[in-house]
Amino acid sequence: xxxRRELGSIASGIIGSFCSRNNDVDGYWGIGKLHKHVDxxxxxxxxxxxxxxxxxxxxxxxxxxVKHYSEMLQKLVAKRELRPNWLRAxxxxxxxxxxxxxxxxxxxxxxxxxxxxxxxxxxxxxxRHIALLHANCYPHDPRREARSTRIANV
Numbered sequence: 001x002x003x004r005r006e007l008g009s010i011a012s013g014i015i016g017s018f019c020s021r022n023n024d025v026d027g028y029w030g031i032g033k034l035h036k037h038v039d040x041x042x043x044x045x046x047x048x049x050x051x052x053x054x055x056x057x058x059x060x061x062x063x064x065x066v067k068h069y070s071e072m073l074q075k076l077v078a079k080r081e082l083r084p085n086w087l088r089a090x091x092x093x094x095x096x097x098x099x100x101x102x103x104x105x106x107x108x109x110x111x112x113x114x115x116x117x118x119x120x121x122x123x124x125x126x127x128r129h130i131a132l133l134h135a136n137c138y139p140h141d142p143r144r145e146a147r148s149t150r151i152a153n154v
Contacts, residue, residue: 004123006089010076011119011131014069018092019117019133025065027147028140035096035115036140041104044096051090089122096137104137112136138141 017023023030034046037059048055051068056063069092077084095116114136121129138144 002082004082004086004125004127005106006082006127007121007123008127008131010073010080011121013076013095014073014092015119015131015133017072018069018119019135020125023065024148024150025062025135026066027150028145029137030062031094031115031117031135031137032063032140032145034094034139036061036115039139044095046096048092049089049090050092083099086123086124088126089120091120093118093120112138 019030019031025033025136029089038044040150041057041093046055046057048066050066050073053063053066053070055066073087074084077087078081087094095114096112098116114134117135119135123129
C-alpha cells in the first residue's frame with residue numbers, strides 16, 4: 001500500500017508527459033494546439049479535470065487527449081497501490097502568454113512564447129500536491145510543423 005506523499009510524483013509524471021512532444025493531438029504537439037485554441041479567448045488558460053474528463057474551454061478535438069491522461073492517472077495510482085478514493089480533484093492547468101520568469105530558463109533559450117503548466121492533485125485530506133513546469137511554445141501552425149506519422153496519435 002502506497003502513501004499519499006506519492007501523489008506529488010504522479011503529478012510530476014503527468015505534467016512531464018503532458019509537456020512532451022509525444023503529447024499529440026491529430027499528429028501535432030498538443031500544447032501548440034491548445035495555445036492556438038485559446039488564442040480566440042480573452043483568458044489564455046486551459047483547465048483539464050482528469051477525474052471528470054472535461055476541458056475548458058471545450059473543443060471536441062481534445063477529448064481523446066483528455067481521456068488518455070485520465071487513463072494514465074488511473075494506471076499510475078494503481079501501479080503505486082494507492083486508493084482511488086484518495087483523489088478529491090486532479091487538474092492540469094496551462095496558462096499561455098505569461099511573463100518569462102528569470103528562474104524558469106534563459107530568455108529566448110527556446111522558441112515560442114512562455115507558458116506555465118501545472119498539475120494539481122488534491123487528496124481526500126485536503127492537501128494539494130502540485131507539479132509546475134515552465135516551457136515555451138508557439139500556437140499551432142501546420143505550415144511550420146511536421147505532422148507525426150505515428151498511427152495512434154493521442
